[in-house]
Amino acid sequence: MSVQRADSNRLHPHKFTLWVAIGSIIMMFAALTSAYIVRHAQQNWLEFEMPKVFWYSTVVIIISSITIHLSLKAFRARERLRYRMLLGITALLGVLFAILQGFGFYDLYSRGIQIIGDGSNPSASFLGIITGLHVVHVLGGVVALLIFFIRAYSTRIKTYDSTPQEILSVYWHFVDILWIYLFIFFHLAG
């Protein structure tokens, strides 16, 4: 049974579902960042500098938002090659983002700031877990990008309905904005 649309002006049910899912993910990060604030107000909170490399990862993820936007435009213009290339670039940028976050963790580690284990302070643990969960969401998006990328090789599939691409790009912009929020949050609250 396929999904039917009651009328064409309405949001596609799958797209709508994504928006609700985004609400749900927001609640998760809202909970964690509120917990951060609550805990920060108490004693024994380790103050430290954010890793500098987070600035680079921020730039990377913003660029990836642009590339996915362009890939959607290419898809709509039925420029298959361009679409495929931009998808691939976006996925690579996603992976690069994850690697840069990893460097950020390494930077903390080399400064003796522990995220987990004995002697870890909640302030670093929070940073690690919140950014870690965000990376998981980015990597989820990368998996989806790769699936779309591989599908774009198949010449059999000829659909011009861009709904799946739109859904993916909304999600990608969301994880981008989520990171920007977290980045600003850590700088203001941390």
Place this chain on the structure above:
Amino acid sequence: MSNEAILQTGVGGAHTAGVHEEHHEHHHHETFITKYIFSQDHKMIAKQFLITGMVWAVIGGAMSLLFRWQLGYPNEPLPMWVQDILGKWWVKDGHITPEAYYALVTTHGTVLIFFVLTAGLSGTFANLLIPLQVGARDMASPLMNMLSYWFFFTASIVMLSSMFVETGPFSGGWTAYPPLSALGDASPGSKTGMDLWLIAMALFVVSQLLAGLNYISTVLNMRTKGMSMTRLPLTIWGLFFTAILGVLSFPVLFSGFILLIFDRNFGTSFYLSDIFISGVGPLPHEGGSPILYQHLFWFLGHPEVYIIILPAMGIVSEIMSINARKPIFGYMAMVGSLFAIAVLSFLVWAHHMFVSGLNPFLGSIFVLLTLLIAVPSAIKVFNWLTTLWRGNIRFTPAMLFAIGFVSIFISGGLTGIFLGNSALDIHLHDTYFVIAHFHLVMGVAAMFGMFAGVYHWYPKMYGRYMNNTLAYIHFWLTMIGAYLIFWPMHYQGFAGMPRRYYDYTPWVSFDHFEGLNRFMSTVAIIVFSVQILFLFNFFYSIWKGRKVRTQNPWGANTLEWTTPIKPGHGNWTGEIPEVHRWPYDYGKDNREFIPQTTPVGADENIH
């Protein structure tokens, strides 16, 4: 006018795209596996949720008998056959061990709240009713729907397996407060049992998120032509708000669990600080706050109780109107109060924490917000009573349970007002008064909603009726029994008897409750056996029940009764009918009922 005729005339053009005519005999092949196991048909998934929920209800209920035995008959050994079933970890010298006692209360609470009254209740009725009552062929994403069940099923298996590990299941209470839940050395149940508990609950959260996304999307996007939001049956409204609450609050619980997992396994200190365990020594954790967990937990925990009760409220409203043969009183007030409850339920969580060291000034704000919930709750009760008033009541089993729901909800809700006052809660917190409160208002009331729903929609699910005589016995004994079990707990709570104790006999001040405790435990055994009677009725009727011969046995207005008696995947054989009116035209213009598919007459007022 027959429903067939309505079906023929009430065709809308909206849903033709992409839907091939599906007749009773299936065109495409359905194997046993795709039909009964990995089914994507919302009606089959509903049955899967229901029956899994029933299995858990029996397990969780049986657990309560074991610990009630301990409370009611502290000096008498358990019957031999029970001892034999349980084995050495659970029983020593004829009595359940203290570890087993705590494991039992914890698992009882967890599975009844999450697996029975969340998955079993909204999983069943959201799946069954949302597509049928909004006029859709299935959920927005049948695949996600199927996954939701299988995540729940996997969660069930993991939870069940925790019963059999060497150190026993988790035993720190359904709320799983750290430090007990965070430290494997703190108690046997906090070792592997807690790991499995966390895995099961994480899977359960995923299941609920998948389900909730789907329910919301279906209600908002898949309604048939003419089905405006204000023509939705109240069942759908209840389930809709439930889904919103779940989607917004379960992720918060999930966050809390993630931090807990890190504290347990990776040496972080979110919830832990300055702890000394005898036999182990001081722990390195420093700087954590257990209160943080309580905030995260109750931010879900309180909405969760409404996740449990809102579907029951919707079911009750619907059944009550149908069987009083009267429109529901104050439809918009019913929707409005559901909305108000849903919003307020996010703003009251700290009433579970009045005595946790919460700032008393903050506490007073939560007192105010908590007591505000009484207003929409009272509106609903008022509307149910007014719907019954001068109704032409048909006392079907479903209707009896619906009326019983209102009675129990009032009794349990009133005690919430006691507890919501932080000054009173200092005395009442963690006593049997709280147990009485939430078992009546949530446990029994939601169960009644579920029973009402099962009796009412059984003909739609299985094309047969359940046996009425057994159903009446089931109702009356359960109704009387529930009050007899939980009412006396209020007195115990006032007297200061704390909850979560293994043995009260050394406690002279509670000696006079000995007889009362025995009485409550005995009634519990009787009430449990009556539920077995219900289960017998349920399963027996699947094969042997009286067959349903008319499409609309209760004379109801909603769309599910316009489908064939045993609808196939896709629900309607022809086009999905169009809707012309709200679902509560009962006793209008001297007509007993007017289905939603009937066009509005020339001289009729539309709703």
